[in-house]
Amino acid sequence: MTSDIDSDEQRSESVDWESVSPDPDLEDDLGYELGDMDVIETNNGSGQILLLPPDEESIRDQSFIVAQESMLVDLLDSC
Structure with a gap:
């Protein structure tokens, strides 16, 4: 089974x-x-939070995450 994946390029x-x-x-991977x-x-x-990159230069349209708090999972602890 194969699939095509599009990258940024x-x-x-x-x-x-x-x-x-x-x-x-x-x-x-x-x-x-x-x-x-x-x-x-x-x-x-x-109870809302903002997740932002620590340096201002990294902030751009693609840097924002909008989610309900209940949807957040700490991947390092949960996976």
């Missing part, structure tokens, strides 16, 4: 899904880079 790779690990490594995020609590009593 608009290229496609053929993937044999049967050979992919059921528990892939985030960096080696999926190409994710884990980074630090600052957690900022809102002051309106809603």
